Amino acid sequence: MNTSPASHHAQRLLEVSGLAASHEPIDAVLVSIFLEEHYRLGGRLERLATEKDDTFRLRTDAGDHLVKVSPPDEAEEVVDLQTAAMRYLEHAAPQLPVQRVRLTAGGDDSVAILLNDGRRRILRVFDFVAGPVLAQTNPDAEQLAKAGEMLGRIDVALRTFTHPADRRELAWDSALPPDGRTGRTHAGSGTSPGGPRGLPALRRDRRPEAE
Template identity: 30%
Template sequence: MQQNDPLGPILNSPPPAISRAEAMVLLATHYGVIGDMDRLSSERDLNFRVEGDEGRFVLKFANVAEDPSVTRFQNAALEHIAARDPGLPVPRVIPSLTGETDIPLASGSLMRLLSYVEGVPLHLAPPSPALRRSMGAMAARLTRALEGFADPAADHVLQWDIKQAGRLRPLLPAIADPDLRALCARWLDRFDTVVQPALAALPWQVVHADLNPHNVLTDPQDAGRVAGVLDFGDMVRTPRICDLAVAAAYQIDPAAVQASLADVVAGWEAVLPLLPGERAVLADLVAIRMVTTLAITSHRATRQPENAEYILRNFPSARAGLLALPGPV
């Protein structure tokens, strides 16, 4: 790990080094589940898909650099969602044989077992107005389910959180294209002077904060319907409008920016109407999320070249989207 890295330890620490065989033993010992395992891609944790007689699950090993209170915050949020909106298609926390929601390991990692949510990853589904509206509606429904949830770890600092955009400048040199790098810098200027001062007056709550196309599932029988949401690892307390901004940032069609954004907003507002102050900063926050993606992924890819393909998976769409948006003024 690089010393004094702006991202801090959590986004620079590699996933836990636990073999498939070791994971199978831990799963059987603590959960009584026996089955086949396949490793899943992940930004910072170690995840396995489990196929067992009892069903399908996801076995998760938290990054050792993550504060255990943050992992437990994620579990508590999932349990809150299950109680508040039981029909929401999100993972459910599976207790261990002794009733625990996580198992501390000697390595410093926490092990968890979650239910497996079925569906087709959104990035494999054909874009459409119906899918964008469904994305907006699912994001709003999830945000509404998390309303009122509180946890001491909810205010942890994570660079992916849009409200932390002012901390991105040290990462910009990793963006190779000088014109793109300069555009990102201008957006950060606007964030500092216009957007950030407006955030304090908006509604704040815990949100998912990472509704990218790899964390959202669509219905195999209806490609225009969102059928599941995964990966609650970036949850944080922030202005709630940030969750809509994140979702919309990945749904922007560069050939139809305003229409595609309007689709996502229409879906959201069918569930959760926007306040005037939220509407005023939405387009800016969409752009800032794209800048966040470009800066963080470029920086991390230079430090973890062996994982660069996965890290940079959303870079092309963020670049195309940012270039298609009206520039900052």
């Protein structure tokens, strides 16, 4: 068993990033009940593969939504950070094609739900942004440059955003040394062969292992 300081640090990063504990996937029928109760939404749920949240695409006659249920070990202030950032973008950069938070029937941007195992989890609903997933495509240099441009625009829009939970360490933070990132190698190191000068390489063999 590895008990080195680097190993302890890596384990702590996994815990604060909500990646340390396993949990049983929440039943889609139960999610449907909560959606009807708190959002007055009904439709067909399609489970989406994600790293840690239970995530669904909700198809309705009026349009599609993205439904997320936070993992049980994710701190609620971290979930609130994610939601607050989305709400901030909605007002600071309404022209950006990002998901919008749908409010509950009571006007809240999320709702805490209590499952049969006694654990609280956070349910949120967003507008669904249609389009291919990057991991399922073979993007060329121009497409990667456009993706980088969009990320830059989001970063600029969030430059004045603050939140009590925004200073924590994160397993995906490329500013950390490799042993502080739980041994994962991050996309963004090196230069893309044949691509625009300075374009970060996004190679599939260098994606985080947990994705």
